Amino acid sequence: MTRSRPVLLGVLGVLLLGAIWEAYKAFGPTDGVVVGGLTVLPRTSDLAMPHLITMFTRLGEPVTSAPGSPALWNAVLQAAGFSLGIAAAGWVIGVVVGLLLAMLMQRFRTAESALLPWVVLSQTVPLIALAPLVAGWGSQIRFGESRWQDWMSVAVIASYLAFFPVSVGALRGLESPEQAHVELMRTYAVGWWTTLMRLRLPASIPYLLTALRLAAANAVIGTVVAEVSIGLRGGVGRMMVEYASASSGDPGKPWAPIFGAVLIGLVAAGFVALLGLALKRYRRGEVVA
Secondary structure, eight states: OTTTHHHHHHHHHHHHHHHHHHHHHHHSOTTOEEETTEEEEOOOSTTTSOOHHHHHHHHTSBSSSSTTOOBHHHHHHHHHHHHHHHHHHHHHHHHHHHHHHHHHHHHOHHHHHHHHHHHHHGGGSOHHHHHHHHHHHHTTOEETTEEOOHHHHHHHHHHHHHHHHHHHHHHHHHTOSOHHHHHHHHHTTOOHHHHIIIIIHHHHHHHHHHHHHHHHHHHHHHHHHHHHHHTOTTSHHHHHHHHHTTTTTOTTTTHHHHHHHHHHHHHHHHHHHHHHHHTGGGOSOOOOO
């Protein structure tokens, strides 16, 4: 019962969200709630807020009326798989870069003082403005006969968002061992690398897992936004833009890629949860990074 409780609470949370959606659509004003000329709650028309049954029924219908058109759920699933692959690549890059920065900052206090402010400031750059720049720089890179692909730019953007929580969380985790334990390693004349592998990294697991969850979510967000900014086809980001044009005559269709993005996030979070099970012996308690 204890193990299934988080799953049950998650399912109840989703059901409650759906109930709130339908309740507001049933009793909310058609023009939304406007305060001081600012719309604070959305309109409840079928165009702006379709019923949940409309959204899920639309998933089983063809994408278009053209003969041979695949089911909408199939198209969304393929796009979600494409975006998930890019997000995974960005997550791996972000984790590697974040861990390297954390180890560097833990090893040298001067490096921490010099790099940590820039690590924090890096997240203030608007992602929608950075994505075209990365794509432009990437177009000038050559790997022999191979050229830089647009999906690589999207992966770089995803890693840009993913490395931040890893670097901060890993740094806090690497500094978490008690001073007595660190002094014991010094008494035995153990070097920095051995101390890192035997003491600091195992002690950082509770902090690092939390950071990995945040990095996974950031990688998914970065992938979807970068796909829209760069114009990369094949993923759920571009699909959101394409399907939005059909909202006037097909209100359930634009919500399909949104469900695909939610699915990507759940898969990413589930992977980190499995990773946490593999490292269960080091998890003495979850700590917010």
